[in-house]
Structure formats: C-alpha cells, structure tokens
Amino acid sequence: MESLPIEPGPDDRAALEQAVSAFIERFIDARADAPVFHGAADPELVERLLTPPTEAGGPIGPLLELVTQAVDTGFDTASGRFLSYIPSGALYSAALGTYLGAAINRYTAGSHAAPGMVAIEESVIRWMTSLFGFGDGAGGVLLSGGSLANLTAVLTARSRLGERFDDGVVYTSERTHHSMTKGAWIAGIASDRVRLIPTDGRLRMDPAALDAAMDSDVAGGLQPMMVAATAGTTDTGAIDPLDRCADLAATHGAWFHVDAAYGGFFQLTDRGHARLAGIERADSITVDAHKSLFLPFGIGGLVVRNVEHLVDAHEGRGAYMQDVVDGDLPHYLSMGPELTRPNRGLPLWLALNLHGVDAFRRTLDAMLDLAEDAAARLGELPGVELITEPELSVVAFRSTDGDTATARIQQALNDSGRIHVSSTTINDRLWIRLALLSQRTTASIVDEALDLIKAATGRTC
Numbered sequence: 001m002e003s004l005p006i007e008p009g010p011d012d013r014a015a016l017e018q019a020v021s022a023f024i025e026r027f028i029d030a031r032a033d034a035p036v037f038h039g040a041a042d043p044e045l046v047e048r049l050l051t052p053p054t055e056a057g058g059p060i061g062p063l064l065e066l067v068t069q070a071v072d073t074g075f076d077t078a079s080g081r082f083l084s085y086i087p088s089g090a091l092y093s094a095a096l097g098t099y100l101g102a103a104i105n106r107y108t109a110g111s112h113a114a115p116g117m118v119a120i121e122e123s124v125i126r127w128m129t130s131l132f133g134f135g136d137g138a139g140g141v142l143l144s145g146g147s148l149a150n151l152t153a154v155l156t157a158r159s160r161l162g163e164r165f166d167d168g169v170v171y172t173s174e175r176t177h178h179s180m181t182k183g184a185w186i187a188g189i190a191s192d193r194v195r196l197i198p199t200d201g202r203l204r205m206d207p208a209a210l211d212a213a214m215d216s217d218v219a220g221g222l223q224p225m226m227v228a229a230t231a232g233t234t235d236t237g238a239i240d241p242l243d244r245c246a247d248l249a250a251t252h253g254a255w256f257h258v259d260a261a262y263g264g265f266f267q268l269t270d271r272g273h274a275r276l277a278g279i280e281r282a283d284s285i286t287v288d289a290h291k292s293l294f295l296p297f298g299i300g301g302l303v304v305r306n307v308e309h310l311v312d313a314h315e316g317r318g319a320y321m322q323d324v325v326d327g328d329l330p331h332y333l334s335m336g337p338e339l340t341r342p343n344r345g346l347p348l349w350l351a352l353n354l355h356g357v358d359a360f361r362r363t364l365d366a367m368l369d370l371a372e373d374a375a376a377r378l379g380e381l382p383g384v385e386l387i388t389e390p391e392l393s394v395v396a397f398r399s400t401d402g403d404t405a406t407a408r409i410q411q412a413l414n415d416s417g418r419i420h421v422s423s424t425t426i427n428d429r430l431w432i433r434l435a436l437l438s439q440r441t442t443a444s445i446v447d448e449a450l451d452l453i454k455a456a457t458g459r460t461c
C-alpha cells in the first residue's frame, strides 16, 4: 500500500476521518464499563511503541490498533470511575473544538493575525473575568494549565518590583499545589523568600500566621511581594480565607493571587459562589478548564484584575515582528511566556455554547451533592474517619486502624479495576481522596466506591 500523501485528497481525508471517529465512538461507548486501571504496560508493548517512525509510512488501521493497546495501560482519566488526583471530564464537544482549531490552525498569539479567533477566545476570557467580579481593565490568557498560570502569576507579581527582586517574599500555605512553589523557583525567587504558612484545623491558610510572617519580614527589611491563596486545595479541596488574605495583601501592598485551578468554576454554583467569597478581590486567578469545566487536558488560564500588569510583565518583541498591528483586541503573545500557541479558545467556546453555561453549573452542583453524600456515608462507616467536611468535591478519609489499613483500602479499590483513587499525606498520616469532578461520575459509581470501601474496612455495621 502506498503511503499517505503529505497533503491528502478528499477520499483519503474521508477514510482517515471515518477510521478515527469509529475509534472514538467505540472508545466513548466502552467507558462506562471499561476497567479504570490497567496497571503497568507490558514491556513488549512498550518496546513496540518505542519503535521509531517508519521511512515509508503505512495505513491507519494498524496504527489505531497500537493506539488501542496504548490506551489500555495505566489509568483511565477519561472514565467517570477515575476519582484520583483532580479528574478531567474529557468533554467530547471540546475534543471536537480542539480538532477544529488544529485543522484551522490560525495564529492566535497576535490579534492582527487572527482577529476572529482571538475575539472567540476573548469572549471566553471576558466571561471568566465577569464570573469573578472583575470590572473594566480586566483580562487574561489561556495557558496549558494551572502550572503555567501560577508561574505567569508569579512573574507578574515579581515584575512590579522591577529587575531586582531579592527582597520580595511570596506567601502561600503549606498545602499549596507544588506548581506554586515551583513557579516561584522558576521565576528566580530563592527558597528563603517563600513562606509556607501553616494551616488551621480545616487545612486552610491560617491568617494570623500569615499576618505574623508578613510583619516579621517587613521588620527584617524584606518586602511582601505576593500572597498566593488556594481556592480548592488538591489534597482536600480546602479554600483559604480569601477575604482575610486579601486584607493582608492589601495592607502590605502585595499582589493577591488565588490558585483556583481546581475550585474556580464552582463559582458558577450558589454554594461555590458563597464559599469562594473574596475571590473577587484577587489581582490574579488561576483557573483550569481541564478541571472544573471538564475539558480535555491542556486548557487552563490566568485572569487578572488589571491586564496592564500582565502585559508589563510579558511584553517583548523582535524586529521580525515589526508588522504586528496593535488594535482593540489583545495580543496573547504579550500576556504570558508563550508565543506560538494552540487554539485553546475554540474548544472552550464551543463546549460552553453547545451545552450552555447552565449545564456546567448543574454538573458542578451535582458534584457538590455527590461529595456531601459520600462524606455523610463515609462518616457513618465504622473504622473510617474524614479529615474534614468537604468544602468542594474532594472527600479525604482514612482507616482509624492506621496507615497500613488505609493503604489496604486504597489497594482494594484500585485492584478492583472499577474505581481508581489516589492518596496524600497530611500531618504524617495517609489519607485516601475521592475526587468527584467528571460529568461521567454518577451516584452509582460513588455507591460502588462506598461498597468497596465498606468491604475493605473488614468491619460490619
């Protein structure tokens, strides 16, 4: 068989598309019952997958066969049974948007190059800034995820100090996501200029400790540069006291950032809106559409109260860009570390406008209900304790018989192939997390998880 022409004609395109969409149909239909955990990959398969590309190319059938085998390894993050880490819903509508955006391949770094596509992306950014109560002058940029957004926030906060920032200090909680401290490190902030503030009994940043740390630094001649609160920690979904953090940041003239990568879009719900009170006072907010908007991986962002700060921190052009024309729409190339970037706006815009915002609100509300219900039922199980009541949709629990028994419960869940959970360590104890954040996660899946937990505790009620 001849290899595929580098620019395929209509017949070849139709055949390829049919093969890929048949694959996707089978894949999605199988999700409800497919094992969520396959374990490690067979070394022979890994060898085959590591084969370098062929000189001659070949038909798509055998390649999709390899993809099928590759998919059946590790854990299935597209499954509603995947309750580990922070799940992603892998929305089909957004996957189509990614396909569309890649085929169109417009250059969304500069608005002069793709004003229509940038307007589509900007409509989503404006929706987000108004969701968080930002007014005129706000803006933002879509990035690959929370890590890049947190880094971009640190770079923005740092740039307000000018080129010398040795005295600037970053404050975040001891339960912060590691991308926050990693972002500070990449931004050149020494580790002795990062304070990990202790948390209270509900694992939220302790404002009194934050206050004391800031006062002590000021007395020592240092300059509070950034307070980075978390709205929905990865461990337990805890929300730092945002209003108090905002007050303290304002008192010391520090940038107030909120890492809402996981928790941010719960703002759409009444309960989430109430719990995230104070987020509207942030200078910058990290959000991840590939978390709480259920999109496939690779779409997060940073929104800021005053877009000029973002541009001040990231503007930079070469002579080869002298034809760039400035207009009313933003140049995303001036708002983050990236220049050329994938079209992230299109999948987000397509998903929001196909399903409607209310569909996302209702799905997030359902996740809060599932978490409340799971927590109530776990709390009643003999031999099980919760770390706290869930603030969002992560429920962390352990066996009262200790870490070995807790590890046994986790293993029983994961070995079942029906449910996948991850663990964390808090206060030197092992905790299992049920993270409920996929539109494919249903009440019956949570029932199944609870039945497995009950059986694994080895206790009778």
Ligand SMILES: Cc1ncc(COP(=O)(O)O)c(C=O)c1O
Pocket: 085, 086, 144, 145, 146, 147, 148, 150, 177, 179, 230, 232, 233, 234, 259, 260, 261, 262, 288, 300
């Ligand atoms: C609170 C929080 N911040 C940041 C991140 C990093 O996001 P990403 O994995 O999209 O880079 C995560 C990831 O789980 C997170 O939970």
